[in-house]
Amino acid sequence: MVSYINLLLFFCIVLLFAVGTLILAKLIRYQDPNFDPIKIQPYECGEDPVGDAWIRFSISFYLIALIFVLFDVEVAFLFPWILSLSKLGLLAFIEMLIFLSILFLGWLYAFKKGDLRWERQ
Amino acid sequence: MLWVEIGISFVKIALVLFVVLTLVAYLTLAERRISAFIQDRLGPNRVGPFGILQPLADGVKFIFKEDIIPDRANKPFYVMAPALSLVTAIVALAVIPIGKGFNTTLFGLLEDPFYVKLQIADVNAGLLFVLAITSLSVYGVVLGGWSSNSKYSLLGGLRAAAQMISYELSLGLSILGVILLAGSLRLNDIVEAQQKIWFAIPQALGFLVFMVSSFAETNRLPFDLPEAEPEIVAGYHTEYSSMKFAMFFMAEYTHMIVASALMVCLFLGGWYPLPFGGWFGIDIERYWYLPPIVFIGKVFFLLFLFIWVRWTIPRFRYDQVMKLGWKVLFPLGVLNIIVTSAVMVFVYK
Numbered sequence: 001m002v003s004y005i006n007l008l009l010f011f012c013i014v015l016l017f018a019v020g021t022l023i024l025a026k027l028i029r030y031q032d033p034n035f036d037p038i039k040i041q042p043y044e045c046g047e048d049p050v051g052d053a054w055i056r057f058s059i060s061f062y063l064i065a066l067i068f069v070l071f072d073v074e075v076a077f078l079f080p081w082i083l084s085l086s087k088l089g090l091l092a093f094i095e096m097l098i099f100l101s102i103l104f105l106g107w108l109y110a111f112k113k114g115d116l117r118w119e120r121q
Numbered sequence: 122m123l124w125v126e127i128g129i130s131f132v133k134i135a136l137v138l139f140v141v142l143t144l145v146a147y148l149t150l151a152e153r154r155i156s157a158f159i160q161d162r163l164g165p166n167r168v169g170p171f172g173i174l175q176p177l178a179d180g181v182k183f184i185f186k187e188d189i190i191p192d193r194a195n196k197p198f199y200v201m202a203p204a205l206s207l208v209t210a211i212v213a214l215a216v217i218p219i220g221k222g223f224n225t226t227l228f229g230l231l232e233d234p235f236y237v238k239l240q241i242a243d244v245n246a247g248l249l250f251v252l253a254i255t256s257l258s259v260y261g262v263v264l265g266g267w268s269s270n271s272k273y274s275l276l277g278g279l280r281a282a283a284q285m286i287s288y289e290l291s292l293g294l295s296i297l298g299v300i301l302l303a304g305s306l307r308l309n310d311i312v313e314a315q316q317k318i319w320f321a322i323p324q325a326l327g328f329l330v331f332m333v334s335s336f337a338e339t340n341r342l343p344f345d346l347p348e349a350e351p352e353i354v355a356g357y358h359t360e361y362s363s364m365k366f367a368m369f370f371m372a373e374y375t376h377m378i379v380a381s382a383l384m385v386c387l388f389l390g391g392w393y394p395l396p397f398g399g400w401f402g403i404d405i406e407r408y409w410y411l412p413p414i415v416f417i418g419k420v421f422f423l424l425f426l427f428i429w430v431r432w433t434i435p436r437f438r439y440d441q442v443m444k445l446g447w448k449v450l451f452p453l454g455v456l457n458i459i460v461t462s463a464v465m466v467f468v469y470k
Binding site: 002003004005006007009010011013014015017018019021022024025026028029030031032037039040041042043044049052053054055057060061064065067068071072075076078079082083085086089090093096097100103104107111116117118119 | 126130131134137138183184185186187188189190191192193194200203204207208211212215216241242243244249250267269270271272273274275276279282283286287289290293294297300301304305306354359360363364365368439440443444447448451452455458459462463465466
């Protein structure tokens with residue numbers, strides 16, 4: 001229990017440090033009173049920015065995120081299994097083999113469908 | 122007794138924070154000096170002897186520099202992102218044990234000796250905690266990239282998100298073998314279990330997968346696509362300046378320290394000096410300062426490796442990065458865990 005309190009304490013102090021640094025920098029840094037508004041344009045190689053930056057992006061990013069959620073849940077299942085494998089023995093091993101082969105089938109499906117392929121037409 | 126404990130916790134936290142921030146500052150100098158050495162240049166050598174005061178000069182400059190927030194940025198998230206990234210990077214260090222510990226009476230102040238652990242929080246799910254916190258670090262990068270409202274930042278943030286979640290899978294899988302061998306998630310127990318042999322030897326494949334994945338998780342070359350400067354300016358921190366930029370920078374270097382410390386803990390024997398044989402009968406309860414020296418020495422070597430790799434290997438293309446993660450490292454991680462558990466079940470029962 002004490003270790004979790006230490007953890008919380010550490011988190012609070014680090015948070016305080018991060019926020020404190022930002023505030024300190026805000027207090028003492030130089031701020032040009034009459035700066036050119038062109039300075040706060042988003043960077044686009046010196047040109048005026050064209051259109052909105054929140055553009056539509058490739059569907060691949062969504063697909064990767066979806067596949068990640070699926071597989072990460074399965075990896076999370078493996079943690080308690082691996083911790084108790086030495087007590088459970090052969091039965092648990094076979095069960096996990098079945099589980100992993102289903103995982104592999106899912107991976108193979110994503111592979112065949114081309115969802116893991118980045119370059120698209 | 123409770124007050125002693127809290128006081129010692131504060132001292133440990135202050136020490137860790139101080140050491141980590143100093144180390145981060147000097148890592149930037151080391152990176153520049155080593156890269157200069159590799160490319161046959163001199164590197165920064167003007168501020169102080171051999172340039173050792175350069176990080177101080179950089180820090181002062183960062184604090185006094187004018188801060189620019191782009192006019193279209195989403196301000197709350199824009200300000201929050203660097204702090205989030207730095208906090209999640211540093212907090213992961215709380216559960217890393219750099220040695221066993223020692224008894225102290227605080228120079229005779231206490232009647233009973235107090236056992237000080239060389240670790241901030243000895244959590245029994247330490248490894249899970251590190252995994253959880255390091256996966257939170259993707260938020261800082263993505264929020265920073267999205268809220269800047271600049272095309273380069275958005276691209277960098279998206280790339281970072283896809284890359285970090287892809288390699289998190291193989292990272293998690295490669296750790297499983299170590300957990301099986303150690304039988305615990307406590308980092309102390311995992312290091313203790315390596316007294317006879319470092320896990321890098323029976324878990325060579327796991328170590329390889331873990332190492333490559335942690336290079337990708339820290340966004341270091343050869344996987345620094347989120348900030349690939351010839352393609353997308355500076356990626357997710359294109360629009361950041363002054364202290365906010367410095368915080369992203371510090372977060373990146375802190376991630377390197379966390380990754381190195383984890384590699385040492387999980388695969389390279391923690392505070393055991395050689396792959397075999399533990400401490401050869403040296404009483405480390407008495408010479409308690411020896412384990413931290415060994416541990417930190419190994420971390421320094423791995424940090425050097427990070428820098429060395431950065432200035433030696435060229436950058437991958439993004440499709441190659443994703444291919445390596447999903448089609449090579451992920452199956453290798455699954456294979457490693459099947460083989461390891463089969464050996465455990467059939468050979469060692």
